[in-house]
Amino acid sequence: MEIHLDKSIASQDWAKEAEAIVRKCVHCGFCNATCPTYQQLGHESEGPRGRIYLITQLLEGHPADRQTRDHLDRCLLCRACETTCPSGVPYSRLLETGRLMLEEQQPRSGLDRLKRKAMTAVIPSTGLMRAGVGIAKPLRPLLPKKLATQLPLPDKDLTRPGSLHKRRMLLLEGCAQSSLTPETNAAAARVLDRLGISLIPEASGGCCGAVRLHTSDRERGLQDIRNRIDTWWPAIENGIEAIISTASGCGVTVKDYAHLMQNDPEYADKAERISALTLDLAELIAAETAESTPKSELAQDLRVAFHSPCTLQHGQKIVGVIEALLERYGYSLVPVGDAHLCCGSAGTYAVLQPVLSGQLKADKLAQLQLSSPDLIATANVGCQLHLRKDADVPVLHWIELLDRSKG
Amino acid sequence: MSRAKPNSDPLIQQLRSVLPDSCIVSDPASMKPYECDGLSGYRQMPRVVVLPTTVEQVQAVMKACQASKTPVVPRGAGTSLSGGAMPHKNGVVLSVNRLNRILDIDGQNRCATLQPGVRNLQISDAVEHLGLYYAPDPSSQIACTIGGNVAENAGGVHCLKYGLTVHNILQVKIVTLNGDLVTLGSTAPDSPGNDLLALMMGSEGMLGIVVEVVVRLLPRPPLARVLMAAFDDIEKAGNAVANVIASGVIPAGFEMMDRAAITAAEDFVRAGYPADAEAILLCEVDGTEQEVNAQLDRVKALLDKAGATQISLAKDENERILFWSGRKNAFPAVGRISPDYYCMDGTIPRKEIGNVLTRISAMADKYGLGVANVFHAGDGNLHPLILYDANKPGDFVKAEEFGGEILDLCVAVGGTITGEHGVGVEKIDRMCVQFDEATLAQFLAVREAFDPDGLLNPDKAVPTLARCAEFNAMHVHHGKLPHPELERF
Ligand SMILES: Cc1cc2nc3c(=O)[nH]c(=O)nc-3n(C[C@H](O)[C@H](O)[C@H](O)COP(=O)(O)OP(=O)(O)OC[C@H]3O[C@@H](n4cnc5c(N)ncnc54)[C@H](O)[C@@H]3O)c2cc1C
Ligand code: SF4
Ligand code: SF4
Numbered sequence: 052m053e054i055h056l057d058k059s060i061a062s063q064d065w066a067k068e069a070e071a072i073v074r075k076c077v078h079c080g081f082c083n084a085t086c087p088t089y090q091q092l093g094h095e096s097e098g099p100r101g102r103i104y105l106i107t108q109l110l111e112g113h114p115a116d117r118q119t120r121d122h123l124d125r126c127l128l129c130r131a132c133e134t135t136c137p138s139g140v141p142y143s144r145l146l147e148t149g150r151l152m153l154e155e156q157q158p159r160s161g162l163d164r165l166k167r168k169a170m171t172a173v174i175p176s177t178g179l180m181r182a183g184v185g186i187a188k189p190l191r192p193l194l195p196k197k198l199a200t201q202l203p204l205p206d207k208d209l210t211r212p213g214s215l216h217k218r219r220m221l222l223l224e225g226c227a228q229s230s231l232t233p234e235t236n237a238a239a240a241r242v243l244d245r246l247g248i249s250l251i252p253e254a255s256g257g258c259c260g261a262v263r264l265h266t267s268d269r270e271r272g273l274q275d276i277r278n279r280i281d282t283w284w285p286a287i288e289n290g291i292e293a294i295i296s297t298a299s300g301c302g303v304t305v306k307d308y309a310h311l312m313q314n315d316p317e318y319a320d321k322a323e324r325i326s327a328l329t330l331d332l333a334e335l336i337a338a339e340t341a342e343s344t345p346k347s348e349l350a351q352d353l354r355v356a357f358h359s360p361c362t363l364q365h366g367q368k369i370v371g372v373i374e375a376l377l378e379r380y381g382y383s384l385v386p387v388g389d390a391h392l393c394c395g396s397a398g399t400y401a402v403l404q405p406v407l408s409g410q411l412k413a414d415k416l417a418q419l420q421l422s423s424p425d426l427i428a429t430a431n432v433g434c435q436l437h438l439r440k441d442a443d444v445p446v447l448h449w450i451e452l453l454d455r456s457k458g
Numbered sequence: 459m460s461r462a463k464p465n466s467d468p469l470i471q472q473l474r475s476v477l478p479d480s481c482i483v484s485d486p487a488s489m490k491p492y493e494c495d496g497l498s499g500y501r502q503m504p505r506v507v508v509l510p511t512t513v514e515q516v517q518a519v520m521k522a523c524q525a526s527k528t529p530v531v532p533r534g535a536g537t538s539l540s541g542g543a544m545p546h547k548n549g550v551v552l553s554v555n556r557l558n559r560i561l562d563i564d565g566q567n568r569c570a571t572l573q574p575g576v577r578n579l580q581i582s583d584a585v586e587h588l589g590l591y592y593a594p595d596p597s598s599q600i601a602c603t604i605g606g607n608v609a610e611n612a613g614g615v616h617c618l619k620y621g622l623t624v625h626n627i628l629q630v631k632i633v634t635l636n637g638d639l640v641t642l643g644s645t646a647p648d649s650p651g652n653d654l655l656a657l658m659m660g661s662e663g664m665l666g667i668v669v670e671v672v673v674r675l676l677p678r679p680p681l682a683r684v685l686m687a688a689f690d691d692i693e694k695a696g697n698a699v700a701n702v703i704a705s706g707v708i709p710a711g712f713e714m715m716d717r718a719a720i721t722a723a724e725d726f727v728r729a730g731y732p733a734d735a736e737a738i739l740l741c742e743v744d745g746t747e748q749e750v751n752a753q754l755d756r757v758k759a760l761l762d763k764a765g766a767t768q769i770s771l772a773k774d775e776n777e778r779i780l781f782w783s784g785r786k787n788a789f790p791a792v793g794r795i796s797p798d799y800y801c802m803d804g805t806i807p808r809k810e811i812g813n814v815l816t817r818i819s820a821m822a823d824k825y826g827l828g829v830a831n832v833f834h835a836g837d838g839n840l841h842p843l844i845l846y847d848a849n850k851p852g853d854f855v856k857a858e859e860f861g862g863e864i865l866d867l868c869v870a871v872g873g874t875i876t877g878e879h880g881v882g883v884e885k886i887d888r889m890c891v892q893f894d895e896a897t898l899a900q901f902l903a904v905r906e907a908f909d910p911d912g913l914l915n916p917d918k919a920v921p922t923l924a925r926c927a928e929f930n931a932m933h934v935h936h937g938k939l940p941h942p943e944l945e946r947f
Pocket of ligand 1: 080536598611663
């Protein structure tokens with residue numbers, strides 16, 4: 052599409068990148084068809100094609116008003132539009148640029164700012180999260196169902212194998228996951244132990260940067276990334292084989308470090324190395340297990356509905372891999388309609404856009420539970436906790452199923 | 459959306475009395491993306507956009523517009539390639555996207571009742587479990603609405619055998635300008651009176667707002683297989699098409715792509731199209747296994763004889779879908795090789811395909827612009843995509859001139875200026891080339907019968923006679939018609 056950058060920004064690298072993205076869009080509207088917010092709201096300004104149009108206005112220097120921000124805020128950054136786009140428009144990069152421009156142009160109102168600040172402070176801080184969970188634990192039976200479902204279940208197996216194999220990989224503990232669903236990484240460690248791989252924990256915890264980057268707190272998000280790189284670097288120099296992410300929301304960000312840090316002379320090379328080393332757990336296990344894996348008897352009677360997180364299918368383009376693994380281990384999968392749609396969790400979205408998020412969750416659960424599965428499996432802690440709040444059946448990380456079947 | 463500043467426009471105040479605030483978009487930022495449809499070179503900000511959620515609301519809006527003599531531009535998914543949904547500067551854009559429910563699926567009578575905002579592909583998805591589908595499949599089927607399909611009489615890959623939208627619609631309900639809800643056609647085989655239903659097909663929003671559509675569903679054929687044939691010369695491919703059709707075989711779909719289109723589509727879909735071919739043909743046949751095999755043999759022999767360098771059969775259903783997916787995504791995939799494209803839509807007799815493509819390529823050299831061809835070869839429905847750069851001053855104007863010359867050529871060889879994308883704002887002047895005054899006067903009379911004040915999608919699709927007089931005076935350069943060497947039809 053046509054775009055003429057405003058003179059004041061025309062020489063900036065980020066503006067040129069944004070310009071190139073707009074130029075790639077041919078305004079066909081295919082992407083609107085798979086956009087969850089467009090489907091819910093039926094409004095051109097609430098779909099990717101419209102948002103690209105609005106950001107083009109910003110880049111051309113036309114004044115924006117509050118409505119522009121509302122339309123960009125409602126985007127889930129689920130990236131379904133990128134999967135659909137035949138022209139290959141990297142929409143999410145443009146959206147982040149648009150949001151940052153608005154952040155500079157118009158300061159947010161008090162309450163809005165407070166909510167965002169609270170979340171960017173709590174979620175990425177492992178200590179704070181843990182403290183919050185720690186205080187709440189003894190109260191568990193008294194908690195309302197909604198909150199109780201967010202805390203780790205007492206019968207979860209948190210033991211990790213003690214043996215040290217020759218093959219070693221670094222495990223991303225994840226800030227939310229390490230506190231709220233610690234059973235996931237424990238299960239991953241046990242499954243990989245059986246495959247002859249040891250998972251080395253991170254030297255210290257912290258957020259990969261995703262939370263702050265997605266709430267347009269770019270500078271501090273980049274600082275989170277530098278901290279992570281510094282934490283991991285000794286292990287990388289020590290020769291770990293790969294970096295493993297068990298939460299697709301973290302994995303997608305770490306895989307993007309190379310791009311995010313490309314203009315940071317000190318960190319660019321390290322970031323590139325890290326992105327190249329990073330794998331989602333599913334990619335690793337699919338490569339390490341044979342088609343002929345004996346089916347587990349435990350799995351035979353369980354019907355599973357799999358929810359593929361957006362960060363897995365649209366962000367990392369990992370499609371059908373976990374489904375195939377579950378079947379390989381003997382689970383039967385139920386069909387799930389509209390599998391490309393977001394569940395409404397989307398990082399901090401559930402808190403910032405509660406109404407839309409709730410509608411998306413209800414729609415998602417209706418699809419997942421249509422064929423009465425025994426349980427729901429997913430691949431990202433955010434989706435898992437979000438769906439668990441209202442699901443009629445347990446919602447687990449898929450690795451727990453593989454762990455239980457002792458394959 | 460609902461928090462628009464108080465607006466002093468009396469029309470908007472009136473709309474507020476019949477619609478909830480959440481259905482009215484009147485702030486400039488939120489309206490901005492409505493200023494164009496799929497043809498983004500033509501832009502116009504509307505006065506206001508409404509997003510009704512019920513038929514009653516549509517009726518109320520129409521009454522308000524008639525009373526205040528306000529133009530109304532209906533809008534579906536905004537994928538039109540002829541500017542059909544481009545707003546009017548004093549007008550309302552009436553978007554039907556929130557009327558998007560499937561109201562009824564009747565497997566026994568093989569039909570479905572839909573609100574106008576239901577997406578084309580959604581229909582086939584919803585009836586798949588019954589072994590049924592909705593046949594017309596425009597390449598934009600993932601996004602375009604059934605209301606927009608009716609308004610444009612949309613065609614698609616499989617229309618060669620199964621017909622255009624017009625052949626697959628049983629009934630529509632429209633809201634007229636004065637707010638009446640009128641049913642046209644019926645689910646019975648024949649309905650009394652004139653066939654006003656057919657009049658709605660391709661009416662481009664000029665006769666009323668389509669608010670409900672009953673579509674015919676077809677049983678999925680027991681077997682469908684697609685052949686891909688590669689050619690080292692575009693004329694040979696064109697002649698192959700004419701030969702296959704002349705032989706009496708009716709393929710379910712018969713499409714052609716040239717090298718530029720192949721490159722772009724392959725980059726997105728990885729369908730396995732041969733990179734070194736000058737053109738490929740995709741030819742699908744369907745029916746019982748026996749029928750399919752017999753037809754495949756005949757088609758293969760004909761393609762072979764026409765000089766195909768490679769013929770391959772999609773090995774399974776997945777590959778068949780992949781072959782088509784490349785074709786259906788080809789227009790926007792061209793965004794990978796050119797910042798902008800201008801999609802033309804003319805028809806020609808099939809025997810002229812080779813000749814016309816060669817002449818288009820010569821024109822491309824003359825204008826200094828690229829061109830990619832991907833089109834419904836079996837119907838002789840061309841879609842040259844003129845590649846240009848909207849950022850370069852003058853490039854779009856050049857593309858338009860080039861396009862105009864292509865359409866003149868279509869008419870000159872005995873074809874038409876639109877196959878399926880409609881006239882819209884884009885081709886309104888070319889209507890003066892295609893039709894004589896008496897015919898245009900009839901078109902205008904039909905329009906006036908539904909809309910005496912000229913408020914429904916004004917200045918689109920049918921030119922006034924005065925406009926044509928002006929255009930023809932400019933167009934007939936030095937007293938000569940374009941392509942005087944060709945016989946007129
Ligand atoms: C990449 C691409 C590929 C395409 N391929 C094809 C193809 O293969 N075949 C084909 O035929 N077309 C094709 N098109 C064109 C377009 O998709 C069709 O014309 C489609 O029917 C338009 O539907 P829409 O819902 O987007 O309507 P819009 O673009 O919103 O509107 C189109 C016209 O219909 C009117 N209209 C819309 N809804 C209503 C209603 N409810 N009542 C009354 N009038 C209404 C509008 O006023 C306008 O004049 C393609 C477009 C693109 C972008
Ligand atoms: S990222 Fe998701 S919500 Fe945002 S525009 Fe794309 S499809 Fe819509
Ligand atoms: S699908 Fe791609 S090219 Fe088409 S409008 Fe969306 S972003 Fe633009």
